[in-house]
Amino acid sequence: MIKHLAAASLLFTTACLVIGPAAAADPGITDTEILIGDVEPLTGPPALLGVAASIGHKIAIAEANAAGGINGRKIKYVLEDDGYVTARTIQGVKKVIDVDKVFAMLGISGSGQSIAVMPVLEKSGIPTVIDVAPVKFLWEPPRKNVFVVGQSYEEGIIHLVNFLADKNPGKKWGLITQDDDYGITVHDGFDSVVKAKKLNVVYSGNYKKGQQDFSSDMLQLKESGAEVFLAGGIIAENIAMMKELEKLSIKPVTGIFWPGRIEPVLKLMGPAGDGIYAVDYVEPFAGAAGKAFLEKAKPLVSEAEFKGINRYTMTGYAAARVMIAAIERCGKQPTWACTIAELEKTKNVETGVMAPISFGPGVRFSNQKLQIMQADAATLSFKPVE
Amino acid sequence: MQYLIQLLISGLAIGAIYGLIAMGFAVIYKSTGLVNFAQGEMTMITAYIAWTISTTVSGNVFVVAIGAILAAVALGLIIERLVMRPMLGEPVFATVMVTIGLAVILRSAINFIWDAYPHGLELGMGRGIVHLGGIGVRTGQLAVIATLLLLLASIWAFFRYSKVGVAMRAVAADDRTALLMGISATRVHALAWAASSVIAGIGGVFFALSYDLSPAMFQLGLRAFPATILGGLDAVLGSGLGGLLIGITENLAGGYLGSGMKEVAGFAMIIVVLMVRPFGIFGERDIERV
Numbered sequence: 230m231i232k233h234l235a236a237a238s239l240l241f242t243t244a245c246l247v248i249g250p251a252a253a254a255d256p257g258i259t260d261t262e263i264l265i266g267d268v269e270p271l272t273g274p275p276a277l278l279g280v281a282a283s284i285g286h287k288i289a290i291a292e293a294n295a296a297g298g299i300n301g302r303k304i305k306y307v308l309e310d311d312g313y314v315t316a317r318t319i320q321g322v323k324k325v326i327d328v329d330k331v332f333a334m335l336g337i338s339g340s341g342q343s344i345a346v347m348p349v350l351e352k353s354g355i356p357t358v359i360d361v362a363p364v365k366f367l368w369e370p371p372r373k374n375v376f377v378v379g380q381s382y383e384e385g386i387i388h389l390v391n392f393l394a395d396k397n398p399g400k401k402w403g404l405i406t407q408d409d410d411y412g413i414t415v416h417d418g419f420d421s422v423v424k425a426k427k428l429n430v431v432y433s434g435n436y437k438k439g440q441q442d443f444s445s446d447m448l449q450l451k452e453s454g455a456e457v458f459l460a461g462g463i464i465a466e467n468i469a470m471m472k473e474l475e476k477l478s479i480k481p482v483t484g485i486f487w488p489g490r491i492e493p494v495l496k497l498m499g500p501a502g503d504g505i506y507a508v509d510y511v512e513p514f515a516g517a518a519g520k521a522f523l524e525k526a527k528p529l530v531s532e533a534e535f536k537g538i539n540r541y542t543m544t545g546y547a548a549a550r551v552m553i554a555a556i557e558r559c560g561k562q563p564t565w566a567c568t569i570a571e572l573e574k575t576k577n578v579e580t581g582v583m584a585p586i587s588f589g590p591g592v593r594f595s596n597q598k599l600q601i602m603q604a605d606a607a608t609l610s611f612k613p614v615e
Numbered sequence: 616m617q618y619l620i621q622l623l624i625s626g627l628a629i630g631a632i633y634g635l636i637a638m639g640f641a642v643i644y645k646s647t648g649l650v651n652f653a654q655g656e657m658t659m660i661t662a663y664i665a666w667t668i669s670t671t672v673s674g675n676v677f678v679v680a681i682g683a684i685l686a687a688v689a690l691g692l693i694i695e696r697l698v699m700r701p702m703l704g705e706p707v708f709a710t711v712m713v714t715i716g717l718a719v720i721l722r723s724a725i726n727f728i729w730d731a732y733p734h735g736l737e738l739g740m741g742r743g744i745v746h747l748g749g750i751g752v753r754t755g756q757l758a759v760i761a762t763l764l765l766l767l768a769s770i771w772a773f774f775r776y777s778k779v780g781v782a783m784r785a786v787a788a789d790d791r792t793a794l795l796m797g798i799s800a801t802r803v804h805a806l807a808w809a810a811s812s813v814i815a816g817i818g819g820v821f822f823a824l825s826y827d828l829s830p831a832m833f834q835l836g837l838r839a840f841p842a843t844i845l846g847g848l849d850a851v852l853g854s855g856l857g858g859l860l861i862g863i864t865e866n867l868a869g870g871y872l873g874s875g876m877k878e879v880a881g882f883a884m885i886i887v888v889l890m891v892r893p894f895g896i897f898g899e900r901d902i903e904r905v
Contacts, residue, residue, distance in 0.1 A: 272723045274831040276731035312723075405874065434874035439834045441826060444625030445869030445877060452618060465733050465829045472826070476744055476751040497735045497827050537730065 255565045257332030263302045263556065263563075265290065265549075266331030268321035268346075269338055269361070270313035277464060278488070278541045279338065282361050283308055284526075284534045285545025286335050291529040293553045300561055304553065307331055311338050318342035319349060326353050333357065333556065333568060335548055340364040340382075341410060350375055356555070356568040360548030361541065364414065368594035374565070376572050376588055378548045380510045380597045382411065382486070386418030386459075388599045389484045389508035393457055394426045397482055403432035403455030405446060405470070407462065415461045415486060431455050440466065447473035450481075457482045460505075464489050468497045475501035484508070490602070491539040495609045503606035506614070510597035511543040511583045515610035522546070522582050543582035550580045621750050622870040623863060628756035628825065630862015631763040632818045636839035637846060637854035638766070639815030645787045645849045646807030647699075649707065652714040654815055655836015656721035657694070661687045661816030662823040662832060663729055666736050676738045683820055684813055691812030695805045703801070718833070725830045736823040759821035766814065767855045774851070783807065787849070815839075841881045845888055847898020857896065860884070 257264035267286055269279030290304045298304060307329045309321035318338045325331050326349070333356045337343050340362035347367070350357050354374050359367055363379030404419055406412035412435065423430055432453035434446050447470055450458060458474075458481040460467045467489045474480065480501075487509040495502045512518035522543065527535060555571035556563045573592075577585040584598040602611035636658050643651045651657075665683035672678060698717055702710045725731075735742075741755030774780040785793040786803040794800055822835060839858060846857025861881045869877030888896060 272726045274731060274829060276726050276830070280726075280731060408875070436874050437878040439831060439837075440878060441822075441831070441834070441838075442625070442629040442865075444629070445622055445866045446874045448618065448621055448625070448870055449874070465827060465831055468733060468827055476753060478751055491732075493732050493734075497733055 255332060255563075256326075256330035258302070258563065261302055262305050263299055263333075264305050264307055264329060264331040265552070266307045266309075266322075266325030266329060266334050267336040268309045268311050268318055268325065268342075269336055271308070271310035272312050274465075275313040275339060277491070277539070278361060279310075279313070280537050281539045281541035282336065282545035284530060284537055285360075285542035285547075286549045287534070288526045288529050288542070289546045289549030289553060292525070295529070299553060299557050299563070311342060313339060313342070315342050315345045319346050322346045322349050326355055331355070332563075332565075333552055335359075335545070335552060336361060338362070340367075343367055347372065347375070354565060356552070356565055356572060358548040358552045358572070360544045363594070364410075371591050371593040374569050376551070376575075376593050376595075378551060378586055378595045378597070379544060380599055381594075382414040383418040383421075385487060385508050385510075385599060386415050387422055389486070389506065389601065390419055390422040390428075390459065391426070392508070392601050393459075393482060393484050393506060394422060394428060397457050400429070400456040400482070401431045401454055402428050402457050402459070403434075403450045403453055403481065404430065404459045405432075405434035405436060405443075405450070405461050407466070408435050408437050411463070411488075412461060415459075419459060436462075436466070441469060443469045443473050444476075446470070447477060450474075451477050451479050455481055458484070460485050460489075462489060464491065464494060468494055468502075471498045471501040471505070475499075482506070487511075487540065490611060492609055492611070493539075495604050495606060495611075498604075498606070500606055502604050505604045507602045507604065507611055508599055509540060509602060509611075510599050511540050511547075512581075513602050513611040513613060515605075515608065515612050518581055525581075547580040547582050547586060551575055551578055551586055554578060617749060618870070620748075622866045624747075624750060624752055624756075626863035626866030627760050627859060628752070628862070629866070630842075630859040631759045632822050632825075632835065632858070633839040633842045633861050634763050634855040634858020635759075635766070635818030635821070636815045636835055637842035637858045638770070638851050639811040639818070640840065640843040641846070641848060641851040641854040642807050642811040642814065644843075645851060646783050647804050648787075649699075649710055649714070650848070651811070652711065652836075653694075653718035653721055654811070655833040655839070656718045657687075657690060657812050658815040658819035658822075658835055659725065659830075659832040660690060660721055661812065662736070662819035662828055663725060664690075665816075665820045666734055666823060666828050667729075669736060669738060674738060676740060679738055680820075683816060687812040687816035688809045690816075691809035692805055694812075695808035699804070699808065700801060703804075718836075722830070722833050731830055733827045733829040734823075735827055736820070738824065741821075741824040753825055755821060755825040759818075759825065762817060762821065763855055763859070766817070767852055770851055770855075779806065838881070841885045843895075844885050845895055847895030849899055850895060850897035853895060853897025 269283050311317040311321050344366050357375045359377045368377045406416045432450050432455050460470050483505045485507050490507040558571045559567040575588045586595045601614050603614045639654050664686040668682040669679045743754045744751050782798045786800050790800045842857035842861045843854045846853030864880050864884050865877050868880030
């Protein structure tokens with residue numbers, strides 16, 4: 230009898246060892262739920278992008294849940310605040326992966342923060358779609374499990390400067406950039422067009438992150454006689470620069486970059502912001518696609534969240550849509566391996582907020598189409614000009 | 616020449632804001648011997664409250680001014696009573712750390728109570744541009760320079776002639792002796808926190824009026840701190856003047872040496888001044904460094 234019991238136990242243990250791993254699902258998935266994690270700056274000045282991006286993720290998740298979830302499983306969103314502090318980003322990502330045990334990741338915070346957490350993401354192997362701050366390091370070299378939706382800062386600047394150069398031939402140029410990796414990228418993009426088009430740059434300034442008074446900088450710009458100006462600030466800096474130019478009674482043709490292309494900025498710039506050019510890869514809210522997105526979002530988020538919508542909401546929404554679609558294509562038993570394979574197969578996915586998104590074998594960057602927009606102070610909106 | 620004058624005027628305008636916040640630092644230091652690292656955050660909170668009043672109650676400049684001053688007094692008193700008074704008698708290092716913790720909490724409060732978007736403080740005045748001899752200046756910038764000068768004179772008279780002002784100086788000089796003379800040190804501390812909150816808050820409101828309101832505004836505290844060190848950590852009036860000096864130096868450096876030098880100039884100036892006068896231009900020789 231004992232022999233029979235021992236044999237049965239051995240058989241059961243062997244069966245568990247053989248069958249067990251095959252049947253075990255990846256973390257973050259139960260019969261009723263799928264967890265998606267995210268780490269964003271929800272406090273401090275960069276919350277402007279972090280909160281907005283998380284609202285985009287929430288909209289896509291609410292939309293999917295309203296349609297029955299992913300093959301019957303509801304999506305649960307786990308969001309952590311990093312305060313835009315890299316050490317907290319790493320801590321937050323580790324927490325959502327190891328403690329909350331999420332199935333997939335969206336986000337993640339700023340460019341520096343995404344770069345810093347790359348080893349954690351790679352080591353874990355979790356399917357990830359990055360949407361907030363696209364920089365080349367995130368997709369070059371391509372990582373198996375990390376996909377990036379967007380366009381590179383450098384390409385954005387090249388597109389904008391090329392447009393302004395073609396529109397304003399023979400003019401004098403001025404540029405001011407921030408003294409960090411963002412500023413260096415903007416400067417590099419600008420320099421590449423300067424060389425190619427032999428632009429006449431009469432002013433090149435550099436400001437320290439956090440600078441709020443631009444009186445001497447803009448005075449120097451005026452003295453230089455610059456006629457076309459690339460304002461390399463982010464949000465408050467560009468507002469301060471435009472208001473200084475207004476005070477100095479000059480109005481060069483001005484271009485700004487997408488991190489600062491949010492509608493409330495125009496209200497604060499007032500008439501000084503009228504006509505400024507911007508480059509972006511998401512649709513302006515003033516266009517048909519933008520209006521349709523707002524209509525869709527309204528019933529899916531709270532009133533406070535609706536007020537927090539900006540361009541980053543669109544990038545977040547698009548990334549979440551791509552991730553949800555990939556998990557969905559894996560059927561009833563999605564795994565990390567299948568989700569990554571399906572993300573790779575993403576081909577011309579329509580999100581309504583930017584050009585169709587595609588990845589491919591070894592291609593982890595969606596390389597979105599860029600468009601130029603122009604500010605209209607009367608309607609406080611950006612309108613496409615191409 | 617016009618270039619120089621323009622740099623000087625802009626420097627005076629931003630320097631006046633630094634000066635007001637620097638005076639806030641000095642008022643607390645002079646009365647309590649403490650460097651308040653939450654000064655920039657207190658400045659920002661008052662400005663946000665002013666903005667809230669302007670958008671929800673009334674945009675009338677007097678309503679906003681009175682509301683903001685009352686709010687700043689309340690903020691200073693609440694912080695003193697709930698956070699600082701329990702720290703009385705504790706090591707200075709621990710108390711300073713408490714102000715750093717307070718700074719983080721106040722900074723985060725902006726996103727919880729308001730939002731991360733920049734806002735404009737619209738009071739129907741202060742944003743207009745006037746041209747003085749061909750030089751464009753915002754009326755708010757002229758007003759902040761005038762306000763600083765007025766406050767400098769008022770505070771000098773307050774410390775020199777008023778009973779409360781003399782009591783504050785007595786506590787600053789020797790709090791035990793002042794106590795024996797019947798002066799309540801805790802009451803003086805509370806008054807100092809309230810006064811500091813109001814003075815710095817005025818700077819914050821003017822900044823919001825001339826520039827904008829954003830969660831990054833707390834950094835004004837970091838900009839104003841060199842002004843306090845320059846003027847003298849225990850010199851309220853000196854700190855105000857220190858602000859003007861820092862503002863002008865920053866702008867001249869930015870205008871003549873290049874944009875990158877603007878932020879460095881103020882700190883370079885402090886290093887030089889502290890090497891010659893470690894207690895600041897107007898500070899007293901016997902000063903406790905924290």
